[in-house]
Amino acid sequence: MNATLDSIPVLQSEGQILAEVNGCLGLITLNRPEALNALSLAMIRDLTTLFRAWAQAPEIEAVVLMAAGRPGKPAAFCAGGDIRFFHRAALEGDTSLEDFFTEEYALNHLIHQFPKPSIALMDGIVMGGGMGISQGCKLRVLTEHSRLAMPETNIGLFPDVGGGYFLNQCPGQLGKWLALTGQALAAGDAIELGLGDVFVQSAALPAIVEAFKFKPQSSAEHVVATVMERVDLAPAADLPALRARVDQHFSLPDVAAIMASLAASEEAWAQQTHATLLKRSPLMMAVTFEQLTRAKTLSLAEDLRMERDMVQRCFHLRPGAGSETVEGIRALAVDKDHAPRWQPARIEDVSREAVLAFFESPWSADQHPLRDLK
Numbered sequence: 001m002n003a004t005l006d007s008i009p010v011l012q013s014e015g016q017i018l019a020e021v022n023g024c025l026g027l028i029t030l031n032r033p034e035a036l037n038a039l040s041l042a043m044i045r046d047l048t049t050l051f052r053a054w055a056q057a058p059e060i061e062a063v064v065l066m067a068a069g070r071p072g073k074p075a076a077f078c079a080g081g082d083i084r085f086f087h088r089a090a091l092e093g094d095t096s097l098e099d100f101f102t103e104e105y106a107l108n109h110l111i112h113q114f115p116k117p118s119i120a121l122m123d124g125i126v127m128g129g130g131m132g133i134s135q136g137c138k139l140r141v142l143t144e145h146s147r148l149a150m151p152e153t154n155i156g157l158f159p160d161v162g163g164g165y166f167l168n169q170c171p172g173q174l175g176k177w178l179a180l181t182g183q184a185l186a187a188g189d190a191i192e193l194g195l196g197d198v199f200v201q202s203a204a205l206p207a208i209v210e211a212f213k214f215k216p217q218s219s220a221e222h223v224v225a226t227v228m229e230r231v232d233l234a235p236a237a238d239l240p241a242l243r244a245r246v247d248q249h250f251s252l253p254d255v256a257a258i259m260a261s262l263a264a265s266e267e268a269w270a271q272q273t274h275a276t277l278l279k280r281s282p283l284m285m286a287v288t289f290e291q292l293t294r295a296k297t298l299s300l301a302e303d304l305r306m307e308r309d310m311v312q313r314c315f316h317l318r319p320g321a322g323s324e325t326v327e328g329i330r331a332l333a334v335d336k337d338h339a340p341r342w343q344p345a346r347i348e349d350v351s352r353e354a355v356l357a358f359f360e361s362p363w364s365a366d367q368h369p370l371r372d373l374k
Helices: 041-054 083-092 095-113 129-134 162-166 174-181 187-192 203-214 220-228 243-250 255-264 268-279 282-295 300-316 324-336 350-357
Strands: 017-022 025-030 060-066 075-079 118-122 125-127 138-142 147-149
Touching: 017 203, 025 041, 025 203, 025 324, 041 060, 041 095, 041 174, 041 255, 060 187, 060 220, 075 118, 075 129, 083 095, 083 324, 095 129, 095 162, 095 300, 118 129, 118 220, 125 129, 129 162, 138 187, 162 174, 162 282, 162 300, 174 243, 174 268, 174 282, 203 220, 243 255, 243 268, 255 268, 255 282, 282 300, 282 324, 300 324, 300 350
Parallel strands: 025 060, 060 118, 075 125, 118 138, 125 147
Antiparallel strands: 017 025
């Protein structure tokens, strides 16, 4: 590893982010495997520091983003943001929760705008915040273990980190279906939908990482070729066969109509999808539907500003334990009773006014925390 001290900035996350330089390559490892590499605020700050520094460093021509694993355990690139922190911070009124979302969304934008080749090795679970830091990479590498999802409605949240932007790029109504259900995608379907680029066997990853760390990396082209020479044929995609069904139901004008349509169908897929939606927060499904509708015409920066408004409302419209998000996290990850008490409990009782409140920005344009995103 022939790094110069100037190439690696000082990091703050106490080893949760590892940075190395080999020739022209900057290598970043998410190193919180016991938490499935879920993002902490310190990790977000270190990732921001590295991407900003390496964007400006002429000796760095490419960046790789990867994740540490746990021996003998399934892989996880990044399971999302640290939701237990969200729960605690919301109940305690910890203002670092505000910093988390502002800085995370700014990081998502920074990665999308990064001016050099960036590669994400998306082995295993890639959910929520993991999608946020990988979707902006130029080469998104999937394996047979990859499982991509935006499962936020399961915790009373919405698909943030730019989800309104990148899910809308999926064909037909598939993005809306993914947003509302939180359905996980395997590699073949993720590549088919444009959420991944290439497939490699997980057995090939150690050789790729070994090359990145220890073999000469003389140019960005060489870094990319290190992956591309091991690319394999992606598994067949299942979703094209489902596309017509998804479009039929999820093109309807609101969530209540979608659920009624699914309930009226005798197909097993429709019944299973309806059962999934019955477990989600009715309010946040309606908010998510509105998010995806509005984001169709937005740039990434505009979408992230909208999502920053929305997440502020998630924790402050009904503060503390009254928050739909706090309740969803409680049920899934804190008490683990898997019995969230959604308010309201039925989609029919979600008012238009309650949904629109999430889209009223608490900031003027010149005071918005993400006003500088272009």
